[in-house]
Amino acid sequence: MVKLDETPLPGVGVRYDFDGRFGKRVGVITHRDGRREIFVSRRDDPDACAQSIVLSDEEAEAVADLLGGSTITRHVSKLTQDIEGLAMDWVNIPGSSPYAGKPLGETMMRTRTGTSIVAVMRNGQAVPAPGPEFRLQSGDTVVVVGTPEGVVKAAKLLEGGDVR
Structure with missing residues (x-):
């Protein structure tokens, strides 16, 4: 078994x-x-x-x-989570993302989705708490924290979709 x-x-x-x-x-x-x-x-x-x-x-x-x-x-x-109302996910930045090569601050992530990017994984290395000047690159994986709905919006935003 x-x-x-x-x-x-x-x-x-x-x-x-x-x-x-x-x-x-x-x-x-x-x-x-x-x-x-x-x-x-x-x-x-x-x-x-x-x-x-x-x-x-x-x-x-x-x-x-x-x-x-x-x-x-x-x-x-039927699962319930230990932390109600909080979600975290890893989102890959595709080459087609409008934010590839742009500073993190240009995403206006918190304003547009209510989520925060708390870390970026790049080439196997973690960049914790990146500031608004940090430039995202194609192939980065960002760690997004917020509500479940906000995390879904953040992924759509980073992939170039509509977040309405």
Whole structure:
């Protein structure tokens, strides 16, 4: 029987993972905003993610159906979080972002979405608490904190979409 580990990720969601048969760790992160992320990592370092795929609601349902569904799927839909009303997510800056190459302050993130960028990951290095002069680059991953709705708006804003 597979031993499934459940790890609360305060402000993010819940991580479910297990040791796979061929030396890999396989899991799903269920984000507070409902997104599901499938990942594969090394067994000896479960935080060293080798591959991840973010699924839409429809894609997650299709994969669950293909795999036969389980009690985990029902359990995940009923999750409550440790910090009500607070969400945190990692958002990738695509090359098509209107903010790639621009200072963080030009996003007007807090004013437009009610969220804050609390860190930026660049080339495997964390830049905590970047100031408004910090220039975003294509390929950066920003850590956004705010309400679940605000985090969704922030991702849309950074990807070049409408946040209304």
